[in-house]
Amino acid sequence: MSSASDSPVFPWRSFVQVSLSVLLAVAGAVIAVQPSLDRLSQAVLRLEARVATTTRETPVEPISLQRTDVYPGLPAALRVGRASPTLPLFRLDGRSADDLLFAAESSVSAVAVTGDGWLVTSGLGMTPARLGDLAIGWKGKLYTPDRVIRDTSTGLAYLKIAATDLPAAALAARVDVEIGEPVWLEAAAQQYAPNALVRLGMATTTQSTFSSDQWNRRYILAAPAVGSFASVWNERGQLVGLAEGGKGEVLPADAVRSALTSLLNRGEIRRPTLGVRYVDVSETYSRSTDRAMPQKGALLRAEKRGALPAVAATSPAKNVLREGDVIERIDRDILDGTWTLAERVLEYLPGASVTIGGLREGKPFEARVTFGEVRTSEILK
Numbered sequence: 001m002s003s004a005s006d007s008p009v010f011p012w013r014s015f016v017q018v019s020l021s022v023l024l025a026v027a028g029a030v031i032a033v034q035p036s037l038d039r040l041s042q043a044v045l046r047l048e049a050r051v052a053t054t055t056r057e058t059p060v061e062p063i064s065l066q067r068t069d070v071y072p073g074l075p076a077a078l079r080v081g082r083a084s085p086t087l088p089l090f091r092l093d094g095r096s097a098d099d100l101l102f103a104a105e106s107s108v109s110a111v112a113v114t115g116d117g118w119l120v121t122s123g124l125g126m127t128p129a130r131l132g133d134l135a136i137g138w139k140g141k142l143y144t145p146d147r148v149i150r151d152t153s154t155g156l157a158y159l160k161i162a163a164t165d166l167p168a169a170a171l172a173a174r175v176d177v178e179i180g181e182p183v184w185l186e187a188a189a190q191q192y193a194p195n196a197l198v199r200l201g202m203a204t205t206t207q208s209t210f211s212s213d214q215w216n217r218r219y220i221l222a223a224p225a226v227g228s229f230a231s232v233w234n235e236r237g238q239l240v241g242l243a244e245g246g247k248g249e250v251l252p253a254d255a256v257r258s259a260l261t262s263l264l265n266r267g268e269i270r271r272p273t274l275g276v277r278y279v280d281v282s283e284t285y286s287r288s289t290d291r292a293m294p295q296k297g298a299l300l301r302a303e304k305r306g307a308l309p310a311v312a313a314t315s316p317a318k319n320v321l322r323e324g325d326v327i328e329r330i331d332r333d334i335l336d337g338t339w340t341l342a343e344r345v346l347e348y349l350p351g352a353s354v355t356i357g358g359l360r361e362g363k364p365f366e367a368r369v370t371f372g373e374v375r376t377s378e379i380l381k
């Protein structure tokens with residue numbers, strides 16, 4: 001039997017020595033890497049401070065790659081995927097086609113109004129050049145017009161070229177146009193100048209009365225057009241009208257629409273005629289101190305400057321209308337200043353019969369009238 005003194009004794013001294021050695025080694029390692037840890041901690045703190053400062057001074061905003069406005073003031077209808085209907089109109093003065101096409105600019109422009117080659121311009125003036133002296137530039141080519149027809153009632157000229165892919169303009173109707181809205185003048189393709197319509201008023205003239213058979217109201221611009229011609233567009237990309245250089249007046253696109261309809265259907269421009277001269281009462285009333293005068297309608301009055309009678313001898317209404325009559329309506333259309341007598345007459349086709357109502361010597365009257373017909377187109381040869 002073994003005694004208690006024979007049991008193995010635990011080597012405490014060796015265990016303590018080994019443990020102390022391990023602890024000393026770990027402590028030495030910690031002491032060795034501490035400077036590196038301190039430097040790393042300081043670097044992280046500096047980086048955080050720099051990021052915080054940069055974010056505070058120059059905040060980052062997301063950029064939409066789908067919206068890059070080169071001309072922020074220009075509406076999308078005039079810049080996104082749009083081929084301009086405004087084309088250069090050249091006068092052939094001995095220069096070659098290359099010289100004309102690579103010239104800085106043409107003298108005037110014209111606006112395509114049909115896809116198959118009809119254009120309109122106000123830039124030819126009252127005495128345009130000969131047919132063979134004109135050319136339209138389109139897609140790097142020059143087109144000599146097959147026909148040029150001038151509308152004597154507006155001064156506009158219509159040109160026909162042998163092209164079938166023109167970007168035809170959308171014509172704005174009066175109901176599409178709002179006074180005060182912004183517009184853009186395009187004197188040459190893709191060269192826009194911002195403007196605005198400030199009012200709709202009678203055209204500037206030296207005469208005191210207006211013809212019932214001509215477009216006699218204009219949109220008035222905030223600033224006159226520069227150059228000899230400009231097409232005028234609204235923010236929906238519609239042609240509001242045509243402006244002549246140096247003037248703040250725009251002939252409404254309605255005048256183009258009616259002439260073009262006649263030209264395409266009949267080969268010439270023919271308009272209805274009533275054959276009277278008048279003063280727009282709604283405009284006159286606003287400036288008059290005579291509260292007894294009518295507030296609306298068209299007052300038939302002779303033109304003293306040109307010795308033009310109130311009712312022409314050739315008028316279809318010469319037996320039913322007379323000077324001093326106030327025409328207040330045509331059929332159900334009331335002349336309250338929203339529309340003038342001429343604008344209502346020119347809406348009809350030649351030969352249409354209407355009922356005219358108004359005042360004669362202060363008493364109501366009615367008369368039945370059949371519009372006459374007048375040709376206002378001249379062919380340029």
